[in-house]
Amino acid sequence: MIQAFGLTSNPRKELPPAVDDVSFEARAGRVTALLGASGAGKTTALRLMLELQRGRGLTYFRGRPLHRIAHPSREVGVLLGDVPGHPARTVRGHLRMLCAAAGVPVRRADEVLESVGLVSLRDERLGTLSRGMDRRLGLACALVPDPHTLVFDDPAGALSAREARTLHGVLRAHAAQGGTVLFSTADPKEAAHNADHVVTLERGRVVADQEAADFSRTRLRPRVAVRSPHAVRLAALLAKEARAARRSVEVVREGGNRLAVYGSTCADIGESAFRHGILVHQLADEIGDMGPGAGAVPAARQQETDGVRVRDVERPGGTRPSPAGPPHPASADSVETDPLRSPGAVGPRPGGPSSPPADAAQSAPDDGRPLGSPGHASPATDAATDTGADGSAPGAALHRAPGPRHALAPAAASASASASASASAKHFELREAPAAETAQGQRPFAVLVPGTAKSRETASALPPPISVRSAPSPLRPLRYELRRAAGVSTGFITGAAVLVVSAVTAVVLARVGHTPQARLLAAWPRELPLPPAALGAGLLGALAFGDEFRHPALAADRGTVPRRMGLLTAKLLVSAAVGMVLATLTVGCDAEVLRLFYGQELAEVPADWPALSAGWLGLVIGCAWSGVLAAGVFRSTTAGLAAVVAVPVVVVPLVQKAWEGPSVRTAAGFPMRVREVLLTQWPFGGERYVADVLRLVVQPVGGAMTLSLTALLCAYLLMTLRSKV
Incomplete structure (x- = not known):
């Protein structure tokens, strides 16, 4: 169950907030639609509920706010916009990676593929x-983490009718199993056909909170669909009879032999066709669209007769029949100008024949629920009658003027409410705002907090602020990172390109000559700042974070990937392993190619190979780690690769200049002094390898790499701690 209270977005400069004081409920086992035209605030409301956007309000998912749920993806499954993921990843690989992130068995990927009908496309690329x-x-x-609640933003947008039915069928099946489903849409017919409950937004405010049947009856436009080979003749006949009977009937030709008749019934149309001998192939009731001119003030007045809504034409003299008394002058202000209400679907006005008296509405028992919240009957405190005290039209009471003076509240009656209050629960009535709302421009948060009246008195005057939360960290970081790295061919292509470029460079350097054996095996000319293997490792390290920020895969519902220490550790381990494999393969391939072209002489292993190997592995792994950390800090693959190249181009000259300056003491003999301090013999000559590593650190390149890694790691830790504050 979802309970949203007082959702309000931050103001946008001089513009009003996109969402202002939105409160509603979405119950378990039911499908709830959030309906509104483009710009009504549907997506903003969902983002506020999911704590993806700053604002004010409170949202409970089965009694708990999202930031108090340990694993949000297991409670709420969300899709906002397109599916985030690398376009080169396969469907099955993407789901298996999400299984590792959510900590569920990998077989869950095949289960959800079968449930949504994607088994035949499991090897297709996302792009x-x-x-x-x-x-x-x-x-x-x-559905991968098997959540209880599903929240979708316009799931059937730009889909065909068949695909939309399939998708809504899966949503309905999830609700039938006891889950909660909330989706937004701009199509009233989609909301009426696929939802059990419809919450309508207009200009960031809730203007209706109804059951789907009541929504279809009061806010959609019923029509009769007719098919006849004599459609033109039948349309002219219906219009002639409507004029003779002084009824408002609108006949719309929809192409071919199809008619859409608004304001009539199947019985009336069938009798007219039978009397005049017109053949009819189809005659059925339908829920039509809002119709032309739904957002404008209609020229005709509406009247409800025996449950069938028709439009009465204007009488001569500017008067119209009134269901509650003698005729009075018609006024444009007396018609509710709701763009979602069509001329043929206007509900009863407060004070009309279907509205309960004010004292009956006020006599509903107080069950401690907040006024105006879902499930509570809101009394109609405005004196909204057909005729005012001065005999004028009721336009002043029904006209929706912008401002804090009046507010629209749902009148959803509880089980213990009186019969008259229950009758008005299906409509939205205009009520007088409390004094606190008049002073502040919105309802106080005290009326939105569940509990007793005494506890609400101590509540804050405004809803609590909403702080933006980042995506959850994967429950199995190492498994997730392995599947992420192996699921896209970019790493394999980069490794193959590095091997080819290194082999060609080694052959060219051997041809030119004057290149030391160590640099020849590493394919590292003096003119280049880094060898191909180090650049390739840095690129793969930068892709470890950069591609995730471009194609967030960790949480399809929460935005970008967070900076977490567990995830960073997994990425450093995987990038180090990839760097070691790449460094080893590069040297091996270069040696084999040199032996093939020039014989065994150029492929010999140097005498000091342990120290050279340690330095070579340290350089490649250091470049990979620099790419990972820089991409994690700057959220960009380009920034990660730039940090790798900046080490030999910028940092090394600065370190070398500082190291060789006359005013700075040199660290000559530092490895030997450290070896003397240790005074212990490590097994298998381990102290020699420690001395080799220290000798590398004191070199300009090693010192620059160490300095860069330390700075990037500190920046990453600082941003991680800052996001947790």
Whole structure:
């Protein structure tokens, strides 16, 4: 169950907030639709609920806010926009990686693939999927941790009718198993056909909170679909009879032999066709769209007769029949100008024949629930009658003027409410705002806090602020990182390119001559700042974080990948292993190519190979770690690779200049002095390797690499701690 209280986004300069004081409920076992036109605030409301955007408000998922849930992905499955993921990753590989991140068995990937109908496309790349298959994959990603709640933003957007039915069928099945489903849409018919409950937003405010049946009856436009080979003749006949009977009937030709008749019934149309001998192939009731001019003030007035909404034409003299008394002058202000209400679907006004009296609404028992919150009956405190005290039209009471003076609140009656209050629970009534709302421009948060009246009195006057949370850290970081690195061919292509470039460079250097044996095996000319193997390792390290920020795969619902120490440790371990493999393969391939071209002489192993190997591995692994840390700090692959190149180009000259300056003491003999301090013999001559490592550190390149890694690690730790504060 989802309970949202007082969701309010931060103001946008001079513009009003995109979402202002939105409160509603989405119950378990039901599908709830968040309906609104483009710009109504649907996506902003969802982002505030998921703590992806700053603002104010409070959202409970089964009684707990999201920031108090240990593993949010196991409670809420979300898809906002397209499926985030590397376009070269396969569907099955992407789901297996998410299984590792969520800490669920890998077989769960095959289960959700079967449930959403993607088994035949499991080896397809994400970049080749159609829009419908992409939506199915997004649903599968949300279902991987088996969450209780699903939150989707316009899931059926740009889908065909068949694909939309399939997707909504899966959502309905999830709700039938006891889960909670909330989706946003801009199509009223989609909300009416696929949801059990509809919450309507307009300009960032809740204007309706209804059951789907009540929504279809009061806010959509019922029509009769007619198919006849004599459609033109039938349309003219219906219009003629409507004029004779002074009824408002709108006949719309939808192409071919199809008609859409608004304001009539199947019985009336069938009788007219039978009397005049017109053949009819189809005659059925439908829920139509909002119709032309739904957002404008209609020229005709509406009246409800025996449950069928029709439009009465204007009488001569500017009067119209009133269901509550004698006719009075018609006024444009007396019609509610809700863009979601069509001329043929206007509900009863407060004070009309279907509205309960004010004292009956106020006599509903107080169950301690906040006024205006879902499930509580809101009394209609405005004196909204058909005729005012001065005999004027009720336009002043029904006109929705912007401002804090009036507020719209749902009148959803509880089980213990009276019969009259229950009758008004299906409509939204205009009520007088409390004094606190008049002073501050919105309802105080005290009325949004569940509990007794005494506890609400001590609540804050405003909803609590919403702080943006980053994505959750993977529960199995090392397993996740291995599947992430092996799931895309970029690493293998980069490694193959490094081996080819190194072999060609080694052959060219041997041809030119004057290159030491160690540099020849590493394919490292003096003119280049780094060898190909080090550059390749740095690029792979930068891709470890950079691609995740470009294609966030850790959490399809939470945005970018967070900076976490567990994830960083896994990435450093994997990048170090990749760097060691790449360094070893490069030297081996270069030696084999040199032996093939020039004989065994150029492929001989140097005498001091232990120290050279340690330095070579340290250089490649250091470049890989520099790429990982820089990409994690700057959230960019380019920045990670730039940090790798900056070490020999910028940092090494600075360190060398400082190291050789006349005012600085040199560290000559530092390894020997450290060896004397240890005074212990390590097994298998370990002290010799320690001395070799220290000798590398005091070199300009080693010192520059150590300095860069230390600075990047400190920056990463600082940003990690800053995000936790």
